[in-house]
Amino acid sequence: MQSLYEWDFNHSAAEAAGELVKRNIVDFAADFDDNGFAERLVKGVVKHLEEINSLIIEYAPEWPLDQITTVDRNVLRIGIFELKFSGGEIPPKVAINEAIELAKTFGGESSGKFVNGVLGTIYKKMLEKGEAIITEEKHGQRNEQPPTVSMPE
Numbered sequence: 001m002q003s004l005y006e007w008d009f010n011h012s013a014a015e016a017a018g019e020l021v022k023r024n025i026v027d028f029a030a031d032f033d034d035n036g037f038a039e040r041l042v043k044g045v046v047k048h049l050e051e052i053n054s055l056i057i058e059y060a061p062e063w064p065l066d067q068i069t070t071v072d073r074n075v076l077r078i079g080i081f082e083l084k085f086s087g088g089e090i091p092p093k094v095a096i097n098e099a100i101e102l103a104k105t106f107g108g109e110s111s112g113k114f115v116n117g118v119l120g121t122i123y124k125k126m127l128e129k130g131e132a133i134i135t136e137e138k139h140g141q142r143n144e145q146p147p148t149v150s151m152p153e
Contacts, residue, residue: 001074001075001078001106003017003020003021003038003042004017004042004045004074004077004078005070005071005074006020007020007042007046008070008073008074009070017042017043017045017046018039018042018043020042021038021039021042022039041078041081044081044085044086045074045077045081048081048084048085049077051084052076052077052080052081052084053065053077055080055084055122056068056073056076056077056080056118059118059121059122060076060114060118069107069108069111071103071106071108071111072103072107072108072111072114072115075099075102075103075106075107075111075115076099076115076118076119078102079095079096079098079099079115079119080119080122082095082098083095083096083119083122083123083126083132084122084126084131092123092132095119096116096119096120096123099119100112100115100116100119102115103115103116
């Protein structure tokens, strides 16, 4: 999140994203044990940025992309990347719940609800279109239904 925030805030070139991740891991999380995941996530968001941004614009039509806070915009980008482009590495419910928690922790008062509404709606549409990757979760339960979402007011 830190790396995407910094990359977006500074309007950095796409190539800079990987270096930001490496630097931020050294500076802020030297004991982080999954550097590869963090780097794949940031590079993946940057690689698919145009499509991810299009989804944000489509599913948050009252909020022009440049008016969404930098935190919320990048939390949405992470969540959408994990839902659509992670190849099922992250179960959809986990991706959405993690994004909501990031929004609550680093965003504003209504960030969690906003992120929940946008990602929940995107995931429901993915299921309707047959785009959602169905993943096996713990205890043999299938993850076929979208998480319960409450739409922002």
